[in-house]
Amino acid sequence: xxxxxxxxxxxxxxxxxxxxxxxxxxxxxxxxxxxxxxxxxxxxxxxxxxxxxxxxxxxxxxxxxxxxxxxxxxxxxxxxxxxxxxxxxxxxxxxxxxxxxxxxxxxxxxxxxxxxxxxxxxxxxxxxxxxxxxxxxxxxxxxxxxxxxxxxxxxxxxxxxxxxxxxxxxxxxxxxxxxxxxxxxxxxxxxxxxxxxxxxxxxxxxxxxxxxxxxxxxxxxxxxxxxxxxxxxxxxxxxxxxxxxxxxxxxxxxxxxxxxxxxxxxxxxxxxxxxxxxxxxxxxxxxxxxxxxxxxxxxxxxxxxxxxxxxxxxxxxxxxxxxxxxxxxxxxxxxxxxxxxxxxxxxxxxxxxxxxxxxxxxxxxxxxxxxxxxxxxxxxxxxxxxxxxxxxxxxxxxxxxxxxxxxxxxxxxxxxxxxxxxxxxxx
Amino acid sequence: xxxxxxxxxxxxxxxxxxxxxxxxxxxxxxxxxxxxxxxxxxxxxxxxxxxxxxxxxxxxxxxxxxxxxxxxxxxxxxxxxxxxxxxxxxxxxxxxxxxxxxxxxxxxxxxxxxxxxxxxxxxxxxxxxxxxxxxxxxxxxxxxxxxxxxxxxxxxxxxxxxxxxxxxxxxxxxxxxxxxxxxxxxxxxxxxxxxxxxxxxxxxxxxxxxxxxxxxxxxxxxxxxxxxxxxxxxxxxxxxxxxxxxxxxxxxxxxxxxxxxxxxxxxxxxxxxxxxxxxxxxxxxxxxxxxxxxxxxxxxxxxxxxxxxxxxxxxxxxxxxxxxxxxxxxxxxxxxxxxxxxxxxxxxxxxxxxxxxxxxxxxxxxxxxxxxxxxxxxxxxxxxxxxxxxxxxxxxxxxxxxxxxxxxxxxxxxxxxxxxxxxxxxx
Numbered sequence: 001x002x003x004x005x006x007x008x009x010x011x012x013x014x015x016x017x018x019x020x021x022x023x024x025x026x027x028x029x030x031x032x033x034x035x036x037x038x039x040x041x042x043x044x045x046x047x048x049x050x051x052x053x054x055x056x057x058x059x060x061x062x063x064x065x066x067x068x069x070x071x072x073x074x075x076x077x078x079x080x081x082x083x084x085x086x087x088x089x090x091x092x093x094x095x096x097x098x099x100x101x102x103x104x105x106x107x108x109x110x111x112x113x114x115x116x117x118x119x120x121x122x123x124x125x126x127x128x129x130x131x132x133x134x135x136x137x138x139x140x141x142x143x144x145x146x147x148x149x150x151x152x153x154x155x156x157x158x159x160x161x162x163x164x165x166x167x168x169x170x171x172x173x174x175x176x177x178x179x180x181x182x183x184x185x186x187x188x189x190x191x192x193x194x195x196x197x198x199x200x201x202x203x204x205x206x207x208x209x210x211x212x213x214x215x216x217x218x219x220x221x222x223x224x225x226x227x228x229x230x231x232x233x234x235x236x237x238x239x240x241x242x243x244x245x246x247x248x249x250x251x252x253x254x255x256x257x258x259x260x261x262x263x264x265x266x267x268x269x270x271x272x273x274x275x276x277x278x279x280x281x282x283x284x285x286x287x288x289x290x291x292x293x294x295x296x297x298x299x300x301x302x303x304x305x306x307x308x309x310x311x312x313x314x315x316x317x318x319x320x321x322x323x324x325x326x327x328x329x330x331x332x333x334x335x336x337x338x339x340x341x342x343x344x345x346x347x348x349x350x351x352x353x354x355x356x357x358x359x360x361x362x363x364x365x366x367x368x369x370x371x372x373x374x375x376x377x378x379x380x381x382x383x384x385x386x387x388x389x390x391x392x393x394x395x396x397x398x399x400x401x402x403x404x405x406x407x408x409x410x411x412x413x414x415x416x417x418x419x420x421x422x423x424x425x426x427x
Numbered sequence: 428x429x430x431x432x433x434x435x436x437x438x439x440x441x442x443x444x445x446x447x448x449x450x451x452x453x454x455x456x457x458x459x460x461x462x463x464x465x466x467x468x469x470x471x472x473x474x475x476x477x478x479x480x481x482x483x484x485x486x487x488x489x490x491x492x493x494x495x496x497x498x499x500x501x502x503x504x505x506x507x508x509x510x511x512x513x514x515x516x517x518x519x520x521x522x523x524x525x526x527x528x529x530x531x532x533x534x535x536x537x538x539x540x541x542x543x544x545x546x547x548x549x550x551x552x553x554x555x556x557x558x559x560x561x562x563x564x565x566x567x568x569x570x571x572x573x574x575x576x577x578x579x580x581x582x583x584x585x586x587x588x589x590x591x592x593x594x595x596x597x598x599x600x601x602x603x604x605x606x607x608x609x610x611x612x613x614x615x616x617x618x619x620x621x622x623x624x625x626x627x628x629x630x631x632x633x634x635x636x637x638x639x640x641x642x643x644x645x646x647x648x649x650x651x652x653x654x655x656x657x658x659x660x661x662x663x664x665x666x667x668x669x670x671x672x673x674x675x676x677x678x679x680x681x682x683x684x685x686x687x688x689x690x691x692x693x694x695x696x697x698x699x700x701x702x703x704x705x706x707x708x709x710x711x712x713x714x715x716x717x718x719x720x721x722x723x724x725x726x727x728x729x730x731x732x733x734x735x736x737x738x739x740x741x742x743x744x745x746x747x748x749x750x751x752x753x754x755x756x757x758x759x760x761x762x763x764x765x766x767x768x769x770x771x772x773x774x775x776x777x778x779x780x781x782x783x784x785x786x787x788x789x790x791x792x793x794x795x796x797x798x799x800x801x802x803x804x805x806x807x808x809x810x811x812x813x814x815x816x817x818x819x820x821x822x823x824x825x826x827x828x829x830x831x832x833x834x835x836x837x838x839x840x841x842x843x844x845x846x847x848x849x850x851x852x853x854x
Contacts, residue, residue, distance in 0.1 A: 018468045020458030021648050021657070024451060027473070031447030041445045042480065046454070046471035053469065060487065075625060075647075120630050163825055198502060203547050220502075221448050230448070285719075285740075291726025292712075292719030295740045299718025302794055302827055310746035312739055313712075313722045318781055319737035323750065352750055354743075367729055398567075400729055402590055 006181055008034050009061035010044040013054060013073035013082055014160060017046045026071050026165055033169060037178060038186040038234065039067060049073060049081050058089060058155070066153050067177065072160030074126075074143040083130070083146075086157055090148045092132030097144070100135060101127035104142045133157075136172040140164045145172060154180060185238035189249040190230045190265035193256055194413050198222050201229075205255055208248075215241070216248060224402075224409040226261060226268065261413065268412045269297050275419045276307035276357075283415070285311040286324055286349030286360040288336065289379060294359065294408045309355040314345065324348030337362045337374055339391045342382035346389045359383045359415040363394070365403045377403055381411045383418045390418065433608055435461050436488035437471040440481060440500035440509055441587060444473045453498050453592055460596060464605060465613035465661065466494060476500060476508050485516060485582070493580050494604065499587030501553075501570040510557070510573075513584055517575045519559030524571070527562060528554035531569045560584075563599040567591045572599060581607060612665035616676040617657045617692035620683055621840050625649050628656075632682055635675075642668070643675060651829075651836040653688060653695065688840065695839045696724050702846045703734035708783035710842070712738040713751055713776030715763065716790040716806060721835045736782040741772065751775030764789045764801055766818045769809035773816045786810045786842040790821070792830045804830055808838045810845045817845065 010030055016022045024046065031041040042065060047053040054073070061068050073082030087094055104127050108119055126142045129135050136145030136156075143159040145168040156173050158165045177183075193201060198220050202209070209218055215235050221228035231248055233241040253263050262271045276283055285294045295311040298304055314320040317331055325348040326341055334340040342362045349358035363379030370376035377396035384390060394410055396403050437457055443449045451473065458468040469492060474480040481500070488495050500509030514521055531554050535546055553569045556562050563572030563583075570586040572595040583600050585592045604610075620628060625647050629636070636645055642662050648655035658675055660668040680690050689698045703710055712721045722738040725731055739750050744763055747753040752775040753768055761767045769789045776785035790806030797803035804823035809816060821837055823830050 015644070015646055016648055017455070018458055018471070019462050019646065019657075019659075020455040020460075020468070021646070021655070023455045028444070028447040028450045031445055033447075035446050041447070042475065043484075044445070044471075044473035048469065057470075120626060122626055122629065163829055199547055199549055202549065217442070219442055219446065219448070221443055228448070230446075232446070282743075284746075287719075290723070291731070291735075292714075292722030292738055292740065293726075295719030296717070296723050296831075299720075299740075299742065300828065300831065304718070305742055305796075308718075309743040310740045310750070311719055312750070313719065313726075313737045315726065315732055316736040316781075319711075319779075322781065323737070323739070323779055352746075354745055354749065369732075398590055401727065404723075404727065 006039045006067060006184065007042045007065045008039045008067040008069065009065035010041060011054075011057045011061055011068060011070045012044070012046045012160070013049065013070060014046075015048045017072070018048045026160065026162055029162070029166065030069055030071070030169065033174060034067075034069075035186065035188075037174065038184045039177070040234075051081055051085055054082065054085055055089065062151075062153060066181065068153065068155045069173070070155070070157045071165055074157065074159045075161075082157065083128070086146065086148065086155075087130035087132070090130060090132045090150060090155075092130040094128045095131045097127050097129045097135055099137075100129065100144045103127075103137070103144075107142055136168055138164055138168055139171070140167045147173070147176065149180075184234060184236055185241050186232065186234050187238065187241040187245045188230055188232040189245050190228055191249065191253055191256065191263045192261040192266075192268075192271075193227050193229065193259040194225060194261045195259045196227065198227055201227055201256075201259075205252065208252060208255060212248070213244065216244065224406045226409060226413070228265075229256075230265075261416065268409060268416065269301055272298070272412055272416050272419065273301055273304065273307060275416065279356075279419070279422075281356040281419070282307050282309050283357040283359070284309045284349055284353035284355040286345040286358055286382075287311060287313050288315060288320070288345070288361055289363040289365050290361045290404055290408050290411065291315060293404050294361070294411055297408060297412070309353045312349055312352055320345060320348075323352060325351065335374070337364055337378055337380055339380055339382075339393070342380040342391050343384070343389045346382040346384040350384070350386060357383070357385050357415065357419060359411050361407055361411050363403070363407060365400045365407075367400060379403070379407050379410075381407070381414055383411075383414045385418075385422065390414075433466045433494060433611065434469045434492045435466045435494040435496060436492035437468060438481075438484050438488055438495060438497045439471070439473045439587070440476065440497060441473075442475045444499070445475045453587065453589055456589070456593065457496055457498075457596065460601060461494070461496075462613065462615075464601065465611045466604070467661075478508055478512055481509065481512055482516065489578075489580060493608070495580065495582045496600070497582070497584045498592055501584065501586045502588075509584065510555070513573065513575065513582075514557035514559070517557060517559045517577060517582075519557040521555045522558045524554050524556045524562055526564075527556065527571045530554075530564070530571075534569055563595055565591055565595055566598070567594045574600070574603065576607075611661060611663055612668050613659065613661050614665065614668040614672045615657055615659040616672050617655055618676065618680055618683065618690045619688040619693075619695075619698075620654050620656065620686040621652060621688045622686045623654065625654055628654055628683075628686075632679065635679060635682060639675070640671065643671065651833045653836060653840070655692075656683075657692075688843065695836060695843065696728055699725075699839055699843050699846065700728055700731065700734060702843065703784075706783075706846070706849075708846070709734050709736050710784040710786070711736045711776055711780035711782040713772040713785055713787040713809075714738060714740050715742060715747070715772070715788055716792050717788045717831055717835050717838065718742060720831050721786065721788070721838055724835060724839070736780045739776055739779055747772060747775075750779060752778065762801070764791055764805055764807055766807055766809075766820070769807040769818050770811070770816045773809040773811040773818075777811070777813060784810070784812050784842065784846060786838050788834055788838050790830070790834060792827045792834075794827060806830070806834050806837075808834070808841055810838075810841045812845075812849065817841075 793803035
């Protein structure tokens, strides 16, 4: 590891994180962004709205990190601990920032549609800042970001609301960090596999992994049947790193050809989207047990209307029959969780939605509804186009949430393979 | 705050957390469970797969916490750092645990459907444990949990896979903690509001908040337009706490009657579910811009098939026309994002899905597709039954992900109000 490598620490402030009511998604996002520019997040710490604990965290995280990013503790109902505390910690005094105040008033009038005269004392207080910080403009909210410097280290305080924090990081913090510090180079390349567990995969590429140069790290990131493999090199010469990582990535790809989903960092939704866009084809879903989870994964992608037509979520058998045209006798003879039903759901989906490909799911997610013959975790997935319909049986063994997630990933992967094989035949 | 209150720290181990590829959902879950039994999580720390950093975290977290829960760093591909490190830290030596080995072999044969002869060295190694720990049986996976005690403090090491970690916590760790420590009492009650921002709400209940006794804390947990308010009391006498919190909760409820969604800790999906179950009615969704997100929120609840029939996700206008029976002229004259369209989507949904209530969405989620007349964030939500259909216009201003989430919460809230008002009329 290069010694010039910059260390960062993330401190998240707020009781809501410690009582577990909120999942911290900010830290992962910040870590990704810092990583991209070659800053290594060495530690992440969460503390409550408590003066003693915040000061302790600041002291401890300053020991080895050059960059300390704090999020949270700045909202209008926060106990007003963090801002005065930072002011004291960095030896300043609180002053009213007229630009921030004008912005708070503007937000009140234009966005919240309330007259500025309705501004509360606690809103006005958000425009007070320590005179020893650089104020970072928060276009998306009322709490400004704050940038402090001390003993060659940078401390940034940001609101905890994710979209406000992200805006401030992209607009102000990341560019400013690149001005202040000389950044080392970091290069990473990812590939995604399906069908081999983490340990089988590790065994397959044991020799490859053992022969990796010291500047390169390999990370395994398993996710519902898929394993994402990420090669990361850190050093000073970006060009050297690029060529080292590219060569290793190619080697790895060749060794894993048979289980490869994509040689990029794309999500499975994205791989499917790219295949559809390339073919100029459209898709839809006919979901029973996944209840719309696959549809929302697809439509969470920007621009998905170019290749996604719609879905029929047929939880009730009547919906399978009336909207997807599944024959009552099919369900009677085989049950709703069966190869025959899921295939008719694909056929009906193609018809109802007028799209080129449909993927369908029917299964028992738990915790209720399992039988001896079809225990919880039994899932049929169907996929097809107007020429061919296929189906596959899965047997999972987890809880409801995990069964839904895993079914969705497997369904998308079947769809991916079906679309890709179709492309080969055309080509 | 009571001085007998137990402090805990959570240490999550793994480079994947520091590069931001994985969002840490474990910590929030662990914090919730510990809170319920009166243990306060004072800090959460994430460190990489690095000996020095793990030891530092163990030393630091031992300072103020009596309970240290570690997750991660135990997988078959982990660099084998954590387990030997813990062994050394607690002064033991590694031994093969025959019971764990038998369990690993059993999982291989019965679940992974591979002969035990195929066990890899790295799998067998998972059965090695420090002889100074109590082994916690992991029914769901191959990495056992480990329980250490030192200087009156408890250290627990658990695998990072969420469902394995949860199983171990519920089956072994929580019951064992209750045996080892005398737990203080903790009582909390929640209510959920809609329609007032965090700061307006704080202003409304300022006097209430200022008069709270020292043993009671009030937390604001905003979430896409809803604000969850949580009263938590900690002390020694559970009965006293119960009566204090119940009384305060009643006061708060009265003050916020007009903006109250529920006086329990239930999610909006759950509130809707309970209303439907009480009326013996069913629902469905007709979603355009939310793309199935509402449907999957509903169907993520166990037992949802009792009140949920299905959905039509009509991203394309043809699907709106063919499946939901929206008149082409309606879309031509008003656009797909309009009151008229969303009302016809409700009517068509009621027809196609054969359910009692339908909620429909149509909007522009961004980042593409906005116009001067209908900018990004413009959303129409419709809700109705066979007697009446209503619609409401929203104007959000966030990014795609946030627009989808916020639309879903507002749509569910409209549905909740519609169902509740229907009940009043019947009653």
